[in-house]
Amino acid sequence: MQTTLGQFNETQSQDAFALQNSKLLKVRLEAVTIQAKLGSMVAYQGDVTFEHAGSGGLGRMLKKAVTGEGVQLMKVTGRGEVFLAEQAQDIHLIYLENDMITVNGPNLLAFDSGIDWDIRRVEGASGMMGGGMYNMALHGTGWVAIISDGPPVLLNVAAAPTFADAQAAITWSSGVSTGIRTDFKMKNLIGRGSGETVQMSFSGQGWVLVQPSEGQVFGATQQQSSQGGLGGLLNS
Known part of the structure; x- marks a missing residue:
């Protein structure tokens, strides 16, 4: 049989996390046990077990319930290879070495057992918005896979004053401080505003990753999930 399918052969990378392609x-589960977004498995080979990961404690369970932030996770164990994806969004890998990143919950795909997580208030938001705003902080040593709705841009926040839409800013490094910038004018009261009244500001030493989208919406369930995060609180 002759085909053009050879270009899609499985990658032979020996890394625990590797991109089969951009999406x-x-x-490789021989090297690591992982937690991944619930329902993100598209294929696997070998002896693999999937189970609901839970929130990892009462404190985090209450934070998820109160804030709406976070993501439903599954624990993946066994021996073999697992392929993960989410709505054909672009996937990006970050390796943490006793470090931390902050991630918008809907943009988290998977992370390995050396990474712990918590839900934290976005700096500068509590005084501006009722109820505050929250994201997921991941810290430790190991791989983290995040997703973006299209190819993102990596901005060095030390190079210039940096601002982004709250749903477009999907992750930032540990040296970055956040704030809220508002540009409220009388035009907003009569429906003639720009639609960009509230932005997140970023400063310090580090980077922020910004996707070319304010987030994908796939039906009511996905919409409710995304609205539970930072952008939903801004728009509520």
Whole structure:
């Protein structure tokens, strides 16, 4: 049989986390146990077990319930290869070495067992918005896979004053401080505003990753999930 399918052969990378392509993640479970977004498995080979990961404690369970932030996770164990994806969004890998990043919950795809997480208030938001705003902080050593709705841009926040839409800013490094910038004018009261009244500001030493989208919406369930995060609180 003659085909043109050879270009899609499985990658032979020996890394625990490797990109099969820009939209498909391959994880070798011989090297690591992972947590991944619930329902993100598209294929696997070998002896693999999937189970609901829970919130990892009462404190985090209450934070998720109160803030609406976070993501439903599954624990993946066994021996073999697992392929993960989410709505054909672009996948990006970050390796943490006793470090931390902040991630918008809907943009988290998977992370390995050396990474712990918590839900934290976005700096500068509590005084501006009722109820505050929250994201997921991941810290430790290991791989983190995040997703973006299209190819993102990586901005060095030390190079210039940096601002972004709250749903477009999907992750930032540990040296970055956040704030809220408002540009409220009388025109907003009569429906003639720009639609960009509130932005997140970023400063310090580090980077912020910004996707070319304010987030994908796939039906009511996905919309409710995304609205539970930072952008939903801004728009509520």
